[in-house]
Amino acid sequence: xxxxxxxxxxxxxxxxxxxxxxxxxxxxxxxxxxxxxxxxxxxxxxxxxxxxxxxxxxxxxxxxxxxxxxxxxxxxxxxxxxxxxxxxxxxxxxxxxxxxxxxxxxxxxxxxxxxxxxxxxxxxxxxxxxxxxxxxxxxxxxxxxxxxxxxxxxxxxxxxxxxxxxxxxxxxxxxxxxxxxxxxxxxxxxxxxxxxxxxxxxxxxxxxxxxxxxxxxxxxxxxxxxxxxxxxxxxxxxxxxxxxxxxxxxxxxxxxxxxxxxxxxxxxxxxxxxxxxxxxxxxxxxxxxxxxxxxxxxxxxxxxxxxxxxxxxxxxxxxxxxxxxxxxxxxxxxxxxxxxxxxxxxxxxxxxxxxxxxxxxxxxxxxxxxxxxxxxxxxxxxxxxxxxxxxxxxxxxxxxxxxxxxxxxxxxxxxxxxxxxxxxxxxxxxxxxxxxxxxxxxxxxxxxxxxxxxxxxxxxxxxxxxxxxxxxxxxxxxxxxxxxxxxxxxxxxxxxxxxxxxxxxxxxxxxxxxxxxxx
Amino acid sequence: xxxxxxxxxxxxxxxxxxxxxxxxxxxxxxxxxxxxxxxxxxxxxxxxxxxxxxxxxxxxxxxxxxxxxxxxxxxxxxxxxxxxxxxxxxxxxxxxxxxxxxxxxxxxxxxxxxxxxxxxxxxxxxxxxxxxxxxxxxxxxxxxxxxxxxxxxxxxxxxxxxxxxxxxxxxxxxxxxxxxxxxxxxxxxxxxxxxxxxxxxxxxxxxxxxxxxxxxxxxxxxxxxxxxxxxxxxxxxxxxxxxxxxxxxxxxxxxxxxxxxxxxxxxxxxxxxxxxxxxxxxxxxxxxxxxxxxxxxxxxxxxxxxxxxxxxxx
Numbered sequence: 001x002x003x004x005x006x007x008x009x010x011x012x013x014x015x016x017x018x019x020x021x022x023x024x025x026x027x028x029x030x031x032x033x034x035x036x037x038x039x040x041x042x043x044x045x046x047x048x049x050x051x052x053x054x055x056x057x058x059x060x061x062x063x064x065x066x067x068x069x070x071x072x073x074x075x076x077x078x079x080x081x082x083x084x085x086x087x088x089x090x091x092x093x094x095x096x097x098x099x100x101x102x103x104x105x106x107x108x109x110x111x112x113x114x115x116x117x118x119x120x121x122x123x124x125x126x127x128x129x130x131x132x133x134x135x136x137x138x139x140x141x142x143x144x145x146x147x148x149x150x151x152x153x154x155x156x157x158x159x160x161x162x163x164x165x166x167x168x169x170x171x172x173x174x175x176x177x178x179x180x181x182x183x184x185x186x187x188x189x190x191x192x193x194x195x196x197x198x199x200x201x202x203x204x205x206x207x208x209x210x211x212x213x214x215x216x217x218x219x220x221x222x223x224x225x226x227x228x229x230x231x232x233x234x235x236x237x238x239x240x241x242x243x244x245x246x247x248x249x250x251x252x253x254x255x256x257x258x259x260x261x262x263x264x265x266x267x268x269x270x271x272x273x274x275x276x277x278x279x280x281x282x283x284x285x286x287x288x289x290x291x292x293x294x295x296x297x298x299x300x301x302x303x304x305x306x307x308x309x310x311x312x313x314x315x316x317x318x319x320x321x322x323x324x325x326x327x328x329x330x331x332x333x334x335x336x337x338x339x340x341x342x343x344x345x346x347x348x349x350x351x352x353x354x355x356x357x358x359x360x361x362x363x364x365x366x367x368x369x370x371x372x373x374x375x376x377x378x379x380x381x382x383x384x385x386x387x388x389x390x391x392x393x394x395x396x397x398x399x400x401x402x403x404x405x406x407x408x409x410x411x412x413x414x415x416x417x418x419x420x421x422x423x424x425x426x427x428x429x430x431x432x433x434x435x436x437x438x439x440x441x442x443x444x445x446x447x448x449x450x451x452x453x454x455x456x457x458x459x460x461x462x463x464x465x466x467x468x469x470x471x472x473x474x475x476x477x478x479x480x481x482x483x484x485x486x487x488x489x490x491x492x493x494x495x496x497x498x499x500x501x502x503x504x505x506x507x508x509x510x511x512x513x514x515x516x517x518x519x
Numbered sequence: 520x521x522x523x524x525x526x527x528x529x530x531x532x533x534x535x536x537x538x539x540x541x542x543x544x545x546x547x548x549x550x551x552x553x554x555x556x557x558x559x560x561x562x563x564x565x566x567x568x569x570x571x572x573x574x575x576x577x578x579x580x581x582x583x584x585x586x587x588x589x590x591x592x593x594x595x596x597x598x599x600x601x602x603x604x605x606x607x608x609x610x611x612x613x614x615x616x617x618x619x620x621x622x623x624x625x626x627x628x629x630x631x632x633x634x635x636x637x638x639x640x641x642x643x644x645x646x647x648x649x650x651x652x653x654x655x656x657x658x659x660x661x662x663x664x665x666x667x668x669x670x671x672x673x674x675x676x677x678x679x680x681x682x683x684x685x686x687x688x689x690x691x692x693x694x695x696x697x698x699x700x701x702x703x704x705x706x707x708x709x710x711x712x713x714x715x716x717x718x719x720x721x722x723x724x725x726x727x728x729x730x731x732x733x734x735x736x737x738x739x740x741x742x743x744x745x746x747x748x749x750x751x752x753x754x755x756x757x758x759x760x761x762x763x764x765x766x767x768x769x770x771x772x773x774x775x776x777x778x779x780x781x782x783x784x785x786x787x788x789x790x791x792x793x794x795x796x797x798x799x800x801x802x803x804x805x806x807x808x809x810x811x812x813x814x815x816x817x818x819x820x821x822x823x824x825x826x827x828x829x830x831x832x833x
Contacts, residue, residue: 111605113601113602113603114605114607114608116601117599117601117605119570120570121595121619121622122590122594123591123622131607131618135609136607136609
């Protein structure tokens with residue numbers, strides 16, 4: 001099958017995913033654009049009329065523009081939680097600068113003689129604005145809105161990381177699985193969407209040349225309706241559902257998605273609660289913040305991460321049981337969070353190399369690497385590069401390893417870089433599917449730098465007080481799932497594009513935790 | 520009737536643009552404000568439609584203080600023609616003309632008829648020009664529309680701020696002739712700002728010469744030429760024009776028609792030639808019971824030569 005055929009097959013099979021993501025993307029972009037327009041256009045007009053204070057205000061929006069989008073999204077979570085709210089705020093903020101600057105320039109650039117003619121003819125302030133300044137400034141204002149719109153549609157792909165969904169979901173999945181088709185399935189519609197919006201705005205602009213700015217109002221009204229109607233409909237439709245909702249989340253990747261689907265299946269099997277899943281919610285700090293904010297009720301976390309990242313402690317021991325107790329007690333004392341029983345497998349950090357490198361050099365352990373350190377190139381995730389005790393700094397300290405060339409890279413890209421021969425060593429998660437896919441070798445951590453990483457549900461105490469039955473239900477997974485089983489399930493989802501929920505159900509049925517389906 | 524009573528204007532930065540001006544513009548009069556740049560002539564004019572508010576004194580129109588009226592309604596009754604023409608580039612000619620009538624709430628048909636009437640008045644075919652955009656017109660045509668737009672709401676007063684200075688010489692003299700003719704037909708009170716003495720002498724019923732915010736002299740063209748109030752006025756006139764190039768309007772005509780009829784916009788040089796050609800000693804002014812004689816022409820030109828000689832001696 002050619003690449004293009006593969007791509008179109010994926011499109012056909014995943015058209016449901018694409019439709020949902022596309023709609024979320026459109027909705028999010030339109031709302032953000034409308035907010036940005038409603039703030040920036042009147043503000044721009046005001047600044048142009050009064051002239052004073054224009055530069056500081058426009059400067060402020062320019063500063064907002066320089067904040068990296070992901071940082072801005074992360075920064076908003078403690079205040080407004082996760083989901084579409086922070087995404088819309090951040091996206092609106094990004095579009096402010098071009099719209100504001102162009103509105104200001106456009107209105108200010110209207111020939112003063114024309115303004116004086118309008119005034120001398122006895123137009124009121126409002127009439128001058130509507131009949132003269134705005135129509136004349138409209139091409140410039142529209143250019144600003146179009147720039148803002150392209151920015152929004154592009155940046156909205158990052159909103160997936162804070163749980164806002166959209167086409168970014170597909171791109172993130174693609175990056176995570178090193179699956180270019182998924183990336184394209186997100187990126188191409190995003191580009192087409194930007195072109196479509198641009199075409200609509202350009203047509204509006206053409207139509208509204210002359211003294212009438214009615215087409216602009218028509219488009220704005222259409223946009224508001226498009227966004228508002230489904231939401232209002234949903235609000236009415238959603239009433240009377242009545243079932244109590246529990247929201248569980250997982251970080252980006254196949255494994256958390258599979259595990260929280262197991263949670264959902266188990267809880268819904270044994271209670272009447274409805275479990276809402278927030279899948280692929282970015283990195284540790286974003287999910288954790290969402291839990292503290294009560295945006296979610298629980299998520300799937302590892303003991304090792306809890307100890308070193310969230311508690312900022314050194315692991316007391318390399319024993320799984322002791323590490324769990326340290327994590328459980330620490331999380332409860334520090335944050336009032338409850339760690340339920342961990343599962344059997346470990347998804348620990350590992351340093352991984354290709355089979356070829358192992359054959360060439362015979363490395364088996366991390367200690368063995370030190371003899372070649374001057375010839376090696378490594379690609380690490382930002383998180384690993386940064387983690388003091390159980391990341392690269394910890395390795396450097398304990399093993400005295402000093403790799404000649406270290407690059408930092410997105411998690412989804414580093415395995416490919418390794419296979420492509422661009423780098424020799426990467427940090428890996430031991431159960432990730434690419435370990436199977438590329439036959440990678442995890443080097444033995446002979447000095448025990450990496451703490452145990454056992455996965456378990458992490459819930460807020462108040463959730464367990466309200467729903468005490470969750471504890472026994474979720475604890476059924478305690479001690480279950482081996483490393484091989486997990487790796488295989490990850491491989492199913494990542495490589496064979498299986499549904500996480502189906503994979504989860506399969507396992508639970510086989511393990512006897514769920515009754516087999518009626519058939 | 521526009522009355523200025525001890526009107527001054529000081530700008531926030533302290534410069535005094537106009538100080539203590541008092542004068543009356545009569546109904547139907549063509550009143551010209553002239554002076555070098557920065558003399559306050561434009562400020563004086565803009566105080567009439569309150570584009571600039573006077574800092575001291577009162578301005579009244581037909582006896583009532585302009586500040587007692589709603590500012591927008593006041594402006595609807597005062598046509599305004601700008602030096603930059605300033606037709607709205609995004610509106611058609613018809614839309615430009617319709618602005619004040621629409622602001623005044625006239626009904627559509629009345630506005631439409633008014634547009635046609637005005638376009639015909641300035642010699643532009645309504646069918647051709649109504650739906651054109653300003654950029655498609657020549658400069659001279661644009662300013663015709665500028666004048667028409669100012670007249671659209673049928674104001675009593677027309678303010679014209681150096682309306683022809685941006686035009687090429689041919690369009691300028693054409694428009695000068697047209698506005699003089701128009702004034703005779705419609706009898707509006709016109710306040711006209713210029714720095715071109717020839718234009719002032721040709722068009723003005725009375726001319727107010729300004730310098731550094733003060734009005735030095737208000738007089739009819741012939742009086743101004745005959746009796747300039749001071750050296751400044753004299754030099755201002757002398758520099759700007761030769762008596763041969765002035766029109767018959769500058770001369771105080773005698774009553775009763777005598778001799779062949781001639782337009783009062785004819786220059787004195789042309790009038791001489793006509794008299795010589797036709798071998799007559801007087802010419803009747805078109806559409807009036809007045810005439811000018813050869814004697815009056817020579818006397819008028821003489822005044823200038825005397826005046827210039829006087830200048831030379833000093």
